[in-house]
Amino acid sequence: MIVVGLVLFGLAALSFALALVNLSILRATPPHAPKGDVLVSILIPARNEAKNIGPALDAALASVGVRVEILVMDDGSTDATPEIVRSYAARDERVRLLTAPPLADGWTGKVHACHHLSEAAKGTNLLFVDADVRLGPRAAARLAGHAQESHAGLVSAVPRQIMRSPGELLTVPTINLLLLGYLPMGFMRLSRDPGLGAACGQLMLVEREAYRASGGHAAIRARIHDGIQLARLFRRKGFMTDLVPGDRLASCRMYTRFDEAWNGFAKNAHEGMATPVALPVWTVLLLGGHVLPFALLPFAPTLPIVAAALLSLATRTLVTMATRENPWSIPLHPFTMLVGLAIQWSVLLRIGTTRHAGWKGRLYPVGAKP
Template identity: 80%
Template sequence: MMVLGFLLLALAAIPFVLTLMNLSTLRATPRHAPTGDVLVSILIPARNEATNIEPALEAALGSMGVPVEILVMDDGSTDGTGDIVRAVMARDPRVRLLTAPPLAEGWTGKIHACHHLSEAAHGTHLLFVDADVRLGPHAAALLAGHAQATDAGLVSAVPRQIMVTLGELLTVPTINLLLLGYLPMGFMRLSRDPGLGAACGQLMLMERGAYRASGGHAAVRSRIHDGIQLARLFRRKGIMTDLMPGERLATCRMYAGLDEAWSGFAKNAHEGMATPVALPIWTVLLLGGHVLPFALLPFLPSLPIAGAALLSLVTRMLVTFATQENPWSIPLHPVTTFVGLAIQWSVLLRIGDACRAGWKGRLYPVEEKP
């Protein structure tokens, strides 16, 4: 029992130490204003986003500190998304509405829309934003300034995640736990290793020349998770990528409940940890570090197991308060971690519809991984 207890304690200590280091690294990140002749193109792929697109545009139009243009790619919407954009466009010439061409063979929908947005954009920097993201006034300027100051071709951040329902609280908090607890950001900033590449597809800014040199979305045309794929692509091409604290840059409410959240995370799992090699390792790390200490403590009480549970809970608290997430994620932490693993295993084992990936109702076959 003592051996098991110390193993769980070690597994809980890893994300605790990394979270402390990463928060220190991120909090020390200087804020830079852009210099020179900079234009940020805010690019929004939209498919049936009638409830989201107007507030997304209003937030983007409030950008300060840098000139912006805003392009919306309407990809086959049937809910009046285009009409809403036209109404905003009529009162502000910075907004342009584009219609996505028919989906080309071998492309996924959002990637296809983003590629055509990049071709129509005039900016020195391309800021790809999901329609459910609400940009803060200084987000575009600070992202562009950071890219200039660090010579990073891609800069991303995780917006402050808005969670209302229990289903959201059981799924969404995993994003920041994985980034802050398992990605060594100090090493990420020192190395161009593709394995250290990470980005959040909700909010990604790319310098135009670096985007073109990397091949951009066209180089990952068959993929779903553009955040992971583009960050790794840039690094394979020798182009640095970076992360910034995002809780003050933007907000995002990704999903409205458990069914929607489960489907959304399952979509990206195909290109994340849900592989035969990676998922068993992640299961040991996450189950051992964040679930088993709480499950075993009532039956096998010991100081190491209690210490593991405490470290795991403190890690969740640090992540929650640093990213300004809903504090109800703290008591739900072990269940949230378990649900996250359940989603990944459902994808790997092809349970139900989890073996299909897609975007806004458009489904694609999943590529087999070697």
């Protein structure tokens, strides 16, 4: 059991050390104001977003520090989404309502909408934002300024994740823990290796010419996880990508119930962790570093296992405080990691059976190469 404890301690220490280094790198990233004639096109794909689109537009219209235009792509909504956007457009010329053409063969829904938004945009920078994201006043300016200063073709951030229900607390905190606890951000900023590419599709700014040269959303038309896929695409085409702290740039409440969260994370699992090669590795890292120390603690409270449990909780606490997430995620941490792995394995084990994903009620097969 001592050997097992030492292995678990090593796995827990790995994510703790990476989180410390990553947070120091991110917090040392200074804000930059954009220079020159910059126009940020804030692009919002919307399908049945009547509850969200008004607050999203209010937040985007409050942008300061850079000129903005705001384009909303209504993609077959059956609720009041287009009417709400029209009312905003009538009051402010910066807002435009677009109607998505029918979904073309081989495309997924959100990627299709984002592609057509990019074609209509006039900005030097394109800021893709989900309808449930609330931009801070300086978000567009600081993302554009960082892109200029860092010469990155794509800059992304994870908005502050708003979580209130147990179902959210058992799923959503996985996002920031995986990024901060396992992505070596120092290497990410030094290398264009596609394997180090990461982005959050909720909040993602691209430089227009880099987007065009890389192929943009059209090059990932059959994909679902546009954040990670665009970051890897940009790097393959020779453009740098970067991540910045997002907790003060924007906020987002992704889901309100456990079933919504489960389905939401499951829909793009095949493009992330849930592959036959990657998932066993992630299982060792997450189960060993964040679940087994707590499971074994009552039966074998050896020093290495106690230390592993404490380091795991310390990692969760660091990430939670730095990203200003709900602190109730801390005591739920091992259960959150277990649920995250359960989602991934449930998707992987369905390989070879009928599989569908979707966007706002639209279903389509996934997993095909573009």
